[in-house]
Amino acid sequence: MMLRDLTNSPEFVEELLPAAERTALLYHLSYLCLGSFPKLERILRQRAVENQLLFVSSETLLLKCVTTSEDLVSALLPMLRLSVENNQTILAGRSLEKAKAWITEIVDRVNAIIDRYEKHNYNVASSTSDVITEKAETEKEKVETSSEIKSLGEIVNKFQDELNKIFEEIGETETKIQEKNAELQNHVSDICRKSHGLGILAAIVPFIGPLIKSIYDTATAPGATAKTTALTSELSRLSSEKSDLRNKDWNIQVQMTDIQLKLATLKMQEGKIPDPVHLGEVQMCLSQIQKILIQLQKFWMSVGELLDSLKKKTFVGEDIVAPEMNENTKSFFLKSIEIAEEYWKTFGQSCLKAKDIFSLQNKDAYKFLESSPPVDPVEWKQEYESVMEKLKNISPNPLCEANNAAITE
Structure with a gap:
C-alpha cells in the first residue's frame, strides 16, 4: 500500500483552531484602528461579513467530516467485519462502494471551500491595498510626522524583520518535515x-501512527525497526524545532502589541490612518486555514484510494475476503478493523472540536460590527486591550505535544 499524503495523527484537523480563533479577533482590531474612517469602515464590514459566511460553510464541511467518520464506524467497518466473518465478498464490495461515494462528496466540498478561501484571501489583500492608497491620500497634506511615531515605527519594522526571518526558518523546517515524513x-x-x-x-487504517506502533509490536525485522526509530526520532526533533520557532514568533508578536497600540493611537490623534498590519495577519491566518484544508482534501483522497485498493483486493487472486481465507489472516483483518474504529472515532471528535470553534466564531465573534468603534479614547483603548488579551491566550502550538507523542509512540 502506498501511504503518501497520509497524516501521522487523526487530530491534525485541530490545527485549524488557532487560525480560526485569531481571524475574527484580527478583524476586530482592524475595525478598531480603521473603522473611524467611513470608506475603510465599509470595506472592513464587507470583508468581515464575507469571512463570517465562509466560516459558516467551513462549519458545515467539518460537520460532514464528523458524520462521515461516524458512518464509517457505524456502517462500513461493521459490514467489513461481517463480510470477513461470513466470507461474503459481494457485501464487502457494496459497502466499500457506498463509502467511496461519501468520500467523493467530501473531496468535492473541500475543493469548493479551498477555492472560496483563495478568493477571500485575494479580497483581503485587495482591501489592504485600498487602505494603503487611502492612507497615502490622507497624508498628502500632512508631511510632518512626530518623532515619537517615527521611533515607534522603526521598532515595529525591526520586529517585523525578525518575524520575516523566523517565517523563513519555519518554512525551511516544514520542508524538512515533509521530506522526512x-x-x-x-x-x-x-x-x-x-x-x-x-x-x-494499512488497507484499513488511514493513519501512519498505528502502523509504526505495529512495526514495533511485531518486531518485523531488527533493521526495519531501527530505521523506523531513527526516522521517527528525527521527525520528533524537527517538530520540536518548529514548535520552538512558533513560540519565538509568538513572543515577538506579543512584544509588538504595546508598540502597535501606541502607534495606532498616535496616528489617529493626528488624523492619520494606521498601517493595516492586522489585515496582513488576517491573510496569514486565512492561508494557514487553506493549507490545512488542502491537507484535509488530500487525506480524504488518500482514504478513497485505500478503499479502492481494498475493494480490488476482494476480487483478485490475493483475496482479503474470500472463502479460502485462513484463520490467521481473518484474525489480522478483524483486529485491524478494531484499530480503525478507534482512530476514526478520534478523527471524528477532532473534526467536531474544530466545527464547534467555527460555530462559536459565527455566533459571537463579529458582534463588534453592530456598532462603530468607540469615539472615547479610554473606551477605545480598553476594547483594544481586551481583544489583544484574547489573542495572547490562543496557543500557537495546540497539537505539538500530541503530534510528537503520535510520532514516537
Missing part, C-alpha cells in the same frame, strides 16, 4: 508490502 511513509510502505498482517492494517 515522505521518507518514513515510503519506509513503512515497504515494510507493509513485505508483511501480510501489516498490509491488511
Whole structure:
C-alpha cells in the first residue's frame, strides 16, 4: 500500500483552531484602528461579513467530516467485519462502494471551500491595498510626522524583520518535515508490502501512527525497526524545532502589541490612518486555514484510494475476503478493523472540536460590527486591550505535544 499524503495523527484537523480563533479577533482590531474612517469602515464590514459566511460553510464541511467518520464506524467497518466473518465478498464490495461515494462528496466540498478561501484571501489583500492608497491620500497634506511615531515605527519594522526571518526558518523546517515524513511513509510502505498482517492494517487504517506502533509490536525485522526509530526520532526533533520557532514568533508578536497600540493611537490623534498590519495577519491566518484544508482534501483522497485498493483486493487472486481465507489472516483483518474504529472515532471528535470553534466564531465573534468603534479614547483603548488579551491566550502550538507523542509512540 502506498501511504503518501497520509497524516501521522487523526487530530491534525485541530490545527485549524488557532487560525480560526485569531481571524475574527484580527478583524476586530482592524475595525478598531480603521473603522473611524467611513470608506475603510465599509470595506472592513464587507470583508468581515464575507469571512463570517465562509466560516459558516467551513462549519458545515467539518460537520460532514464528523458524520462521515461516524458512518464509517457505524456502517462500513461493521459490514467489513461481517463480510470477513461470513466470507461474503459481494457485501464487502457494496459497502466499500457506498463509502467511496461519501468520500467523493467530501473531496468535492473541500475543493469548493479551498477555492472560496483563495478568493477571500485575494479580497483581503485587495482591501489592504485600498487602505494603503487611502492612507497615502490622507497624508498628502500632512508631511510632518512626530518623532515619537517615527521611533515607534522603526521598532515595529525591526520586529517585523525578525518575524520575516523566523517565517523563513519555519518554512525551511516544514520542508524538512515533509521530506522526512515522505521518507518514513515510503519506509513503512515497504515494510507493509513485505508483511501480510501489516498490509491488511494499512488497507484499513488511514493513519501512519498505528502502523509504526505495529512495526514495533511485531518486531518485523531488527533493521526495519531501527530505521523506523531513527526516522521517527528525527521527525520528533524537527517538530520540536518548529514548535520552538512558533513560540519565538509568538513572543515577538506579543512584544509588538504595546508598540502597535501606541502607534495606532498616535496616528489617529493626528488624523492619520494606521498601517493595516492586522489585515496582513488576517491573510496569514486565512492561508494557514487553506493549507490545512488542502491537507484535509488530500487525506480524504488518500482514504478513497485505500478503499479502492481494498475493494480490488476482494476480487483478485490475493483475496482479503474470500472463502479460502485462513484463520490467521481473518484474525489480522478483524483486529485491524478494531484499530480503525478507534482512530476514526478520534478523527471524528477532532473534526467536531474544530466545527464547534467555527460555530462559536459565527455566533459571537463579529458582534463588534453592530456598532462603530468607540469615539472615547479610554473606551477605545480598553476594547483594544481586551481583544489583544484574547489573542495572547490562543496557543500557537495546540497539537505539538500530541503530534510528537503520535510520532514516537
